[in-house]
Amino acid sequence: MAELLHESRIDSLLVTHPANWFYLTGFTGESGALVVSKKGATLVTDGRFVVQAKEEAIGVRVREQKGSVFESAVQELRDGKVRRVGFDADHMTVSQLQSARKASKGRLEWVAVPGIVETLRARKDAVELAQMRKAAILAGEIVEFAIGLLKPGVCEREVAAEIEYEMRKRGAAGPAFETIVAFGDRAALPHARPTGKRLRKNELVVLDLGVILGHYCSDITRTVFVGRAPKRIQTWYKAVLEAQGAAISAVREGVSCGEVDAAARRVLEGYGLDRLFVHSTGHGLGLEVHEDPRVAKGQTRRLEPGNAITIEPGVYAEGIGGVRIEDDVAVHTGRTEVLSRAPRHLIEL
Numbered sequence: 434m435a436e437l438l439h440e441s442r443i444d445s446l447l448v449t450h451p452a453n454w455f456y457l458t459g460f461t462g463e464s465g466a467l468v469v470s471k472k473g474a475t476l477v478t479d480g481r482f483v484v485q486a487k488e489e490a491i492g493v494r495v496r497e498q499k500g501s502v503f504e505s506a507v508q509e510l511r512d513g514k515v516r517r518v519g520f521d522a523d524h525m526t527v528s529q530l531q532s533a534r535k536a537s538k539g540r541l542e543w544v545a546v547p548g549i550v551e552t553l554r555a556r557k558d559a560v561e562l563a564q565m566r567k568a569a570i571l572a573g574e575i576v577e578f579a580i581g582l583l584k585p586g587v588c589e590r591e592v593a594a595e596i597e598y599e600m601r602k603r604g605a606a607g608p609a610f611e612t613i614v615a616f617g618d619r620a621a622l623p624h625a626r627p628t629g630k631r632l633r634k635n636e637l638v639v640l641d642l643g644v645i646l647g648h649y650c651s652d653i654t655r656t657v658f659v660g661r662a663p664k665r666i667q668t669w670y671k672a673v674l675e676a677q678g679a680a681i682s683a684v685r686e687g688v689s690c691g692e693v694d695a696a697a698r699r700v701l702e703g704y705g706l707d708r709l710f711v712h713s714t715g716h717g718l719g720l721e722v723h724e725d726p727r728v729a730k731g732q733t734r735r736l737e738p739g740n741a742i743t744i745e746p747g748v749y750a751e752g753i754g755g756v757r758i759e760d761d762v763a764v765h766t767g768r769t770e771v772l773s774r775a776p777r778h779l780i781e782l
Contacts, residue, residue: 435471437553441546444515445470447506447533450524452720453550455648458490465498466506470513477505503529507536519546548725555717555725556739561649562763565718565741566772568605568651569761572644573775575600576655579614579640583659583782589614589627592640600644609643609650609722620656620754623712623747635660637754643722650722652743653773654759657780669706669748669756670779676700676746677758677777680714680728684744684762684769690732697746698730709748717742718761740764741772 434457438446448454448467455461457469458476462485465478475494478486479502486495498505510518518537520530522545534543557565579596593612600608615625617636625639632638636659643652656673658666676697683696694714701707713729718741726734728742736742740763747757760773 434469434553437549438469438471438519441519441544441549443517443519443544443546445510445513445517446519446546446549447510447525448521448550449529450521450550453521453524453554456550456554456720458493460486460490460493461648462486462489464502466502467493468506468509468513470515472513475509477502477509501532501536503532504536507533507541510541511537515541517542517544519544519549521545521547521549523547551725554719556737557719557741557763558739561719562739562741564647564649565651565761565763566770568644568646568649569653569772570774571600571603571605571646572642572651572653572761573773574603575642575644576640576653576775579642580655580657580780580782583632583638583657585632585634585659588629588631589616589619590629593627596640596642600642605644605646606648607645609645609652613639613641613654615639615755618752618754620756621749621751623749623755623757632659637666637756639755639757641757641759648720650718650720651761651772652718652722652745652759653761653775654745654747654757655775655777655780656756656758657782659782662779662781666754666756667779668704672701672704672706673746673748673756673758674777674779676710677744677760680744680746681760681762681769681771684736684742684764686738686764686766687735689735690726690728690742691730693728693736693744694730694732697744701746701748706748709750710746711749712747715743715745715759715762736764738764738766
């Protein structure tokens with residue numbers, strides 16, 4: 434961390450995003466701020482979390498806030514006799530920055546350094562990847578469980594509720610995001626929220642879910658057809674499966690995220706379906722379900738060992754539905770690992 438402070442030309446860093454202070458300290462509380470300098474780190478939090486912080490944030494000084502969290506954090510910075518303080522503009526609001534500047538009374542220079550902790554988080558170590566592998570395997574087991582719930586008459590909300598209950602029964606802290614269960618033409622909505630719609634025969638079903646296990650997220654999508662899939666849906670599924678396979682094959686150390694995205698798009702273009710692919714091919718995954726790097730068109734960032742990403746091409750047509758297949762993929766030195774384990778073939782119920 435000291436090296437990153439030096440490269441960013443700052444004396445200290447104010448961390449205000451919970452996932453970032455957890456990554457740096459192990460503190461799981463929801464209120465606070467972390468002051469990081471070359472001499473060490475101080476966690477500022479209110480009285481509700483002081484005992485918890487002392488138990489979780491080993492080797493980190495804990496300071497109980499007096500007044501607002503920013504007033505206390507600024508006092509810690511002033512006590513440390515620093516001048517240039519970095520902050521992440523992606524996680525600090527204008528109002529919060531104004532409060533910090535007011536509390537500093539012009540004695541501190543505030544420098545925007547977006548993504549400084551996220552840069553570290555993007556490169557997972559072996560322990561983190563082992564945990565993500567477990568989370569991905571559990572998500573695959575849950576999606577297979579969910580497929581067993583799909584019978585005509587069941588509603589989207591019921592299936593989503595059963596999925597999230599089953600996650601917790603099997604040891605997850607909860608869902609990594611609101612579970613997506615979309616029937617029929619609602620499968621054309623990439624981020625559909627479960628409704629009271631009931632499943633009918635001869636409909637598509639998109640299931641998109643993820644678990645939080647040991648603080649790390651997984652993300653998996655499977656599409657099934659209730660009945661005998663018509664030729665158009667079979668073609669869509671074949672195209673998306675091939676597109677996903679091409680993108681996964683492109684994932685390796687040194688390849689740009691844009692190249693991975695392009696590999697999926699080329700396949701869909703060959704089927705005349707590229708115009709129905711309305712989102713990026715994937716995203717980074719870790720303590721949060723959306724992290725760096727972004728696997729999207731034109732992205733020049735190159736994959737590194739330790740990156741964990743999703744690969745999730747899809748096609749969507751209003752009034753008909755959609756097909757998406759998603760898995761979690763880890764980049765290692767000299768190889769690529771698909772963390773998910775669930776079958777990918779078209780399932781007809």
